[in-house]
Amino acid sequence: MTVTWTSGYGINEAGAFVEWGPKGGDQVHSPAGTLTFDRNSMCDAPARTVGWQDPGFIHMSFLNELWPNAVYVVSLFLHMILILDILTSWGINCSMVHMFGVNNYQFSASPYPGQNSLQRVVIFGDMGKDEVDGSNEYNNFQRGSLNATREPIRDLKNIDIVFHIGDICYANGYISQWDQFTAQVEPIASTVPYMIARDWIILWEYGLWGAECGVLAKTMFYVPAENRAKFWYSTDYGMFHFCIADTEHDWREGTEQYKFIEHCLALVDRQKQPWLIFLAHRVLGYSSGISYAVEGSFEEPMGRESLQKLWQKYKVDIAVYGHVHNYERTCPIYQNICTNEEKHYYKGTLNGTIHVVAGGAGASLSPFTTLQTKWSFFRDYDYGFIKLTAFDHSNLLFEYKKSRDGKVYDSFRISRDYRDILACIVDSCPSITLAS
Ligand SMILES: [Fe+2]
Incomplete structure (x- = not known):
């Protein structure tokens, strides 16, 4: 199963991952890739001109080795790294880690090829x-x-x-x-x-x-x-x-x-x-x-x-x-x-x-x-x-x-x-x- 979502945060600002697992069972973390594209990827107007809009970032994670028919829950996370200019009078920068996510998507894994069911x-x-x-x-x-x-x-x-x-x-x-x-x-x-x-x-x-x-x-x-x-x-x-x-x-x-x-x-x-x-x-x-x-x-x-x-x-x-x-x-x-x-x-x-x-x-x-x-x-x-x-x-x-x-x-x-x-x-x- 592939999970895709978008956000406004690239790899320099956040690490994207999903937390997922069988419903009611142990949850694991899987990393997500982060991609984007710019105006130069577009071939011509209007996509390069009046139709252009920054797409943000597209995150994609692959959930493998699913149990056939099992119900899974998925949460999407961004592992944010905030660089705070605090204590600047001492010349010190402080990195702070913050996580936020969107919870509780749910899906059923596909049946096994050949499985006899509705x-x-x-x-x-x-x-x-x-x-x-x-x-x-x-x-x-x-x-x-x-x-x-x-x-x-x-x-x-x-x-x-x-x-x-x-x-x-x-x-x-x-x-x-x-x-x-x-x-x-x-x-x-x-x-x-x-x-x-x-x-x-x-x-x-x-x-x-x-x-x-x-x-x-x-x-x-x-x-x-x-x-x-x-x-x-x-x-x-x-x-x-x-x-x-x-x-x-x-x-x-x-x-x-x-x-x-x-x-x-x-x-x-x-x-x-x-x-x-x-x-x-x-x-x-x-x-x-x-x-x-x-x-x-x-x-x-x-x-x-x-x-x-x-x-x-x-x-x-x-x-x-x-x-x-x-x-x-x-x-x-x-x-x-x-x-x-x-x-x-x-x-x-x-x-x-x-x-x-x-x-x-x-x-x-x-x-x-x-x-x-x-x-x-x-x-x-x-x-x-x-x-x-x-x-x-x-x-x-x-x-x-x-x-x-x-x-x-x-x-x-x-x-x-x-x-x-x-x-x-x-x-x-x-x-x-x-x-x-
Ligand atoms: Fe058409």
Whole structure:
């Protein structure tokens, strides 16, 4: 578990650490690193100019060797060193040590990979932040984000982990917006893991979208990527295995990311972790969003053409994207053809992957094309998020909830056994010989 917080004190003024341990048990101290950045880290205006604000200091501590499922308490501390110019007439400086902290955050450690227990995952993209009184709204663009945080906070006891798959806060080069965003999500992020996926950061690096160079996201949010300049990573949560792509880097066959994706999908033991989920910011699968439809692609160029072989071979259950600000669900699909016509209850093998756009968390909504496709099962031009509930190794519930009321507006179930995952489907079986 990674704990991150900010303060106004750098390493010359304070040592940052966390005091943590099992609830009611012995507490230990773990050091936190302290980082910051300056205006020169920003690529261009407005982040370098009118949008600049001193970010203070970002402290990050890693809590390791957690007992699965155990409840932990965490307190954040700054070990202050105050240099007091007292007794100056005697020419003596006195160092005084003072500590202060913020107490009593609490979280449950993740289940062991493969563990059979109730596990609930919330996924959304493109949220942003907003003010309740509308006082500082940028182009009235992210009004939906208030409901998008309010509803998961209300239901937090029924959520175990959250994935925010890109387009994090739309700061547009105004650094103070990040403080507002992190304050808005703090009730969630201080209780359950809050994982992010990479979005348009690379564009910021080229001077677009506020010119923050992606520094804020990379400094404030830790992801277990091997190379933090390349934001692809894998992570486990009990019976789930997640492969998270970085759609600002090339994913086509032969690239470093393609190799990562194949490795991530291949390494999972589906008997222990049957629910294999692919996440990415841009739509690599299918979307009826108007911007893709006018291009005639229904996807990012070379999205599914490059990756569908892998999704099929490794039998990815569900792929979820953001970037398009609405909700859409496809049939189980492979090579543009529905592999299963059922809409709400899948028994046995899916024969393909279900693709979902969940980019309607809060930023201004994206319209759909009027074109009707066979593969588009459900569309909603509204704000919402999805929730996956694994009851055990054989039963998964998928729900799409509107964030305005938390009610379910689309859902399906998957019921199957391990042998259904092993079953041969088109382009999934390894070639065999006649050796006996
Ligand atoms: Fe977005």
